[in-house]
Amino acid sequence: MLFYTLSITILLWACANAQFGDFKQNFGYVNVREGAHMFYWLFYTTASVTEYTERPLIVWLQGGPGGSSTGVGNFEILGPLDLSLQERNYTWIKNFNVLFVDNPVGTGFSYVEDNKYLTKSNDEIALDFVELMKGFYESNPEFEGVELYIYGQSYGGKMAVDMGIRMREAEDTGSIKSNLRGIAMGNSWIHPVDATLTWGPLLLAAGLVDQEGYEDIQASAREAERLFNEGFFWNSTMQWAATQQVVLRRTTRVDFYNILTKMEVNLPDNLSAYEIARDSMIRDMPYTSRRQALNLNTLMNTRVKQALRIPERVIWGSQSNQVFDTLRTDFMKPVTESIEKLLNETDIILTKYNGNLDLICDTPGQILWVDRLKWPGAEGYRNAPRRPIWENDQLEGYYKSFGNFRFFWINVAGHSVPRDNPAGTNAFLRDMTSFG
Template identity: 70%
Template sequence: MLYYWLIISTVLCCLVNGQFGPFKQDFDYVTVRRGAHMFYWLFYTTADVPNYTERPLIVWLQGGPGGSSTGIGNFEILGPLDLSLQERNYTWVNNFNVLFVDNPVGTGYSYVDDWSYYTTTNDQIAVDFVNLMRGFYESHPEFEGVPLYIYGQSYGGKMAVDMGLRMHEAEQAQTIRSNLRGIAMGNAWIHPVDLTLTWGPLLLAAGLVDDAGYENIQKAAREAERLFNEGLYVESTLQWAATQREVFAATHNVDFYNILTKMPAWGPETRSDYEIAREIMIRDLSFTSMTRQEEYNLNYLMNNPVKEALRIPAHVRWGSQSGRVFDMLRGDFMKPVTEGSQLMWMDRLQWPGADNYRNASRNPIWENNQLEGYSKSYGNLRFFWINVAGHSVPRDNPAGANAFLRDMTRFG
């Protein structure tokens, strides 16, 4: 009981002047269209500069769809405080202004007035994002000329592609005063069928499945591909979830986001394949993972002390609409965005620098005399391989993340 009260005391000390924690910040809702309300949480950089506008603005997009940037991206991956409410020494706020956005609407603290206002396509998500940024710049005009970068992880990477295109269109039309310099996609869900087909070969090469397990996984993945090719997009999404179940069966529940992680034993699972897969995608963690004793439960943290500090409306419950967000996008979930991006699958895509990129050298990434990965580039296009990292590179290998941040922004 003493430990419980110590925790509460720690949380309460962070509730200062309508903010959570000691870091300079701002937060607000933007009504991106009638009935749809999107939430953002801005952290100003702590870099030693005369003015925070001397550093770029980075938007962080969580995956899912339905994963909360203000919760997962912030407290679990790269924000200034971790889940123990201790300062994170590798937070991106050290070098950048970071804008966590709960999108699509219905994610995290964002909410819709009724189900008719959810998004169903990637382009609708992108249009909402442009409207969110218009509202942000109206409240923060000092950021209009500041270099803007959009970083998307997992499904956030898929969203980032169309967001970048829509932002560029708005800048060209002069309907938004922003300074978009680039987008980055980390382990992005930009060609879902191709990615699903890689699970079996990766696990076989890593020794995590035998030939029989490999064949079961690939059979399920090829069925997802067949359904997609026939235009049965919702059915393909359901089969993707069934493929994930085959992975768990063959590996005895390998951590889906980091195959190097040791997994605890768990009992019989009563949820459907789809419900399990949806939960994993939204939370960006294996559903069998456990919170360490010194850490807060994220759901409690976001729905109690953080909600109170940020003055979130009483009727909004963090994450309560996230499952519906995912469900509404089932028909779009398996659709690729590689035609719009020309940033991934470079060896297959046709673009002016394709030959030069293919012929470019693959260079090592050295950070503090440690080999953290490799990079390959041509012009403004970069591809990074980061060592010793699972799905969330900024969390698993902060030094490797510094390399691509510095390459893209010249800071870090």
């Protein structure tokens, strides 16, 4: 225990003198619970402002659970440098201060001293996040009161919903001085059963399976639904993984993150259906970047780790599988009731955006749960016009909004919209923050 305490103290002290690359940044650990240490990495905006705090603070959460925001989200999606360490021309730090968080504990550079400290539910994850943000504001008090937005991709969107509830509760009691204004759910794992049940219809409509393939997929998906409805949540997760295998077999390995591409065919033969499904969710990126995954792992555990002075015993991503496994029972549970709570009891803006080429968190599955939401603006949203998104004379998608809820359909984008369609991304960033 003494080793970890000393390591964290040294790291926090070193933050002022260490960084990776030329962009102004801040990073550190927060001990969110006994035996649980969460890592954050802040990049200050490069916008032409007098003070950084003139621009909002955006928290980016990767999916999985177990996907690293400081690794995948930063280097592969929207950080200042790409995986080749070249400057990214559409990085979000051009307009915002961006806080990458390795969440839940055990993800990326975040770690637990024993697996018993891993989180078992979405609410436990949310409570840890509140503690993380308390520690962040303590170290960076200039951001207190600055507009805060949480953007979560895939499982990150699911986590963000309950984080919103717990953050607002903490704000109301005065235990944290944040200013949470919005939550964005990008291709998010909000209602897993809805998503799984719509894989077959989407693939059939796209011509990627025939009727026999469709029926095979649906039979497996309905079994996952049955298990969930009967309360066998762990078994439902395993059946979800089995359904993925049916899809891969029937489509000759369509990429779950972009239906226009194929996943690599040289997966290890000794992986189970569950392991393949788990690894794809943790990776939270197309299978075609498997070589990039190896490069990212090397980058994070060598140059980044050394530059940020991460304690030697902390290995980036080493506990990711355990993170996913520990949440297996919670994995298939929806968070739609939490979304309704936010819509009914707060003024927080909720944005749902989806790349229309995604399969794992497909747009048809998102529409199902959105249309069932119970909130005062439900009828107004249903009757609201669906408007086009034009960026630089290109049709990048459509949006629909009412009150504090929005839905953005983004064209030419799969699971990771900010990477696939930066122009379309600007539309929902501006809508929520007025910047972008």
